[in-house]
Amino acid sequence: xxxxxxxxxxxxxxxxxxxxxxxxxxxxxxxxxxxxxxxxxxxxxxxxxxxxxxxxxxxxxxxxxxxxxxxxxxxxxxxxxxxxxxxxxxxxxxxxxxxxxxxxxxxxxxxxxxxxxxxxxxxxxxxxxxxxxxxxxxxxxxxxxxxxxxxxxxxxxxxxxxxxxxxxxxxxxxxxxxxxxxxxxxxxxxxxxxxxxxxxxxxxxxxxxxxxxxxxxxxxxxxxxxxxxxxxxxxxxxxxxxxxxxxxxxxxxx
Amino acid sequence: xxxxxxxxxxxxxxxxxxxxxxxxxxxxxxxxxxxxxxxxxxxxxxxxxxxxxxxxxxxxxxxxxxxxxxxxxxxxxxxxxxxxxxxxxxxxxxxxxxxxxxxxxxxxxxxxxxxxxxxxxxxxxxxxxxxxxxxxxxxxxxxxxxxxxxxxxx
Numbered sequence: 001x002x003x004x005x006x007x008x009x010x011x012x013x014x015x016x017x018x019x020x021x022x023x024x025x026x027x028x029x030x031x032x033x034x035x036x037x038x039x040x041x042x043x044x045x046x047x048x049x050x051x052x053x054x055x056x057x058x059x060x061x062x063x064x065x066x067x068x069x070x071x072x073x074x075x076x077x078x079x080x081x082x083x084x085x086x087x088x089x090x091x092x093x094x095x096x097x098x099x100x101x102x103x104x105x106x107x108x109x110x111x112x113x114x115x116x117x118x119x120x121x122x123x124x125x126x127x128x129x130x131x132x133x134x135x136x137x138x139x140x141x142x143x144x145x146x147x148x149x150x151x152x153x154x155x156x157x158x159x160x161x162x163x164x165x166x167x168x169x170x171x172x173x174x175x176x177x178x179x180x181x182x183x184x185x186x187x188x189x190x191x192x193x194x195x196x197x198x199x200x201x202x203x204x205x206x207x208x209x210x211x212x213x214x215x216x217x218x219x220x221x222x223x224x225x226x227x228x229x230x231x232x233x234x235x236x237x238x239x240x241x242x243x244x245x246x247x248x249x250x251x252x253x254x
Numbered sequence: 255x256x257x258x259x260x261x262x263x264x265x266x267x268x269x270x271x272x273x274x275x276x277x278x279x280x281x282x283x284x285x286x287x288x289x290x291x292x293x294x295x296x297x298x299x300x301x302x303x304x305x306x307x308x309x310x311x312x313x314x315x316x317x318x319x320x321x322x323x324x325x326x327x328x329x330x331x332x333x334x335x336x337x338x339x340x341x342x343x344x345x346x347x348x349x350x351x352x353x354x355x356x357x358x359x360x361x362x363x364x365x366x367x368x369x370x371x372x373x374x375x376x377x378x379x380x381x382x383x384x385x386x387x388x389x390x391x392x393x394x395x396x397x398x399x400x401x402x403x404x405x406x407x408x
Contacts, residue, residue, distance in 0.1 A: 010387060011383040011384055011386070011387035012383065014387070038333065039394075041334075042333075042334045042394050043387075043390045043391070043394065045334055045337075045338060046334075046338065046343070046362070046390050046393050046394060046397070047362045047390065049337065049338045049340070049343055050343065050347075050358070050362035050363050051362065051363065051365070052340060053340065053343070053344060053347075053363050054363050054364060054365070059263055059266045059267075060263060062263075063263050063266055063267050063270075066267050067267050067270050067271060070267070070271055071271065071274055074275075076274055076275070077274075217304050218300070218304070221303055221304060225303075228303070230296055230299060230300065231300065231303060233296070234296065234300045237272070237275075237276070240275075241275060244275065
């Protein structure tokens with residue numbers, strides 16, 4: 001085995017993947033060649049020393065504090081009434097009686113719109129604000145709650161369009177652009193929250209602003225890069241987060 | 255994956271929040287740590303995309319940087335025997351191209367196997383091994399250069 005051969009097989013053999021004949025020749029050459037011996041020794045030293053860096057990669061305590069605060073704000077954890085020091089997870093119950101029944105198909109429509117965006121690569125004209133009804137409603141039949149007679153048929157289209165439009169909630173600017181006015185669905189949602197749990201309106205309004213901003217920014221990116229599957233998945237995640245926000249609100253305000 | 259500590263904290267926060275939101279979607283088809291790392295990588299990549307920063311795939315990094323590490327002048331006689339200064343090693347890692355750095359951190363620091371790294375970053379096992387090897391070779395050159403510079407300045 002030559003020095004060039006050692007360089008070629010080193011990626012396979014260095015991390016302890018012995019390979020019969022190669023390994024024997026490799027070991028023999030390394031023992032007899034000072035340059036290759038030094039190379040192997042150096043690379044093993046770098047690898048072993050790097051492991052020591054793992055312990056220094058912990059996030060600062062303030063990161064955990066911010067995470068806990070965000071989770072409380074989203075309603076994913078709460079402080080128990082009798083034990084204030086130990087937060088507990090809020091289980092999401094799929095079977096509840098809704099008095100704000102219209103929020104159920106709205107949440108489902110959000111997911112359907114997100115699924116459509118992820119599964120279909122939009123042509124540039126489709127990605128603009130006026131998405132054709134047929135291309136949106138083609139995904140709707142797979143979600144029975146959305147196609148029921150009691151659901152406004154334009155809801156998924158409106159949600160898909162409005163979530164894609166930079167015309168949503170007016171509030172603190174997330175980026176350099178002015179925050180758009182809230183959609184009709186978001187306004188209705190906040191109106192219900194204000195009526196049933198007024199102390200929580202600010203929290204949910206802030207959460208909606210954040211998730212709507214995320215949807216807008218990601219949609220804008222997807223419009224420019226329709227072939228980016230990761231971005232489309234992120235957009236789906238953002239829609240799911242909005243649907244989850246609606247669902248959590250329903251859980252809490254009943 | 256980012257060189258800014260404050261940005262790294264923000265992204266770590268977002269990754270953990272995503273974990274809480276999406277924990278019910280974990281189907282056990284891969285190790286939990288692999289799934290979590292994949293989610294984290296996606297959070298970072300999405301943030302970079304939103305900021306308009308270039309995101310180069312691991313495959314592109316391999317093709318664009320597929321050359322032997324440049325040998326620094328005056329390092330021929332410098333040896334790395336003994337221990338390596340941790341700060342120098344961290345600085346050398348920070349200098350690595352993003353693709354090399356990602357694989358090196360995942361394998362040599364975090365302890366992931368190549369099949370897990372391939373799943374996390376979306377490359378082949380062969381590319382993962384190749385990237386790791388080249389990362390180590392580059393680090394060797396960086397560290398020898400740093401040691402030579404230090405010897406010159408006393």
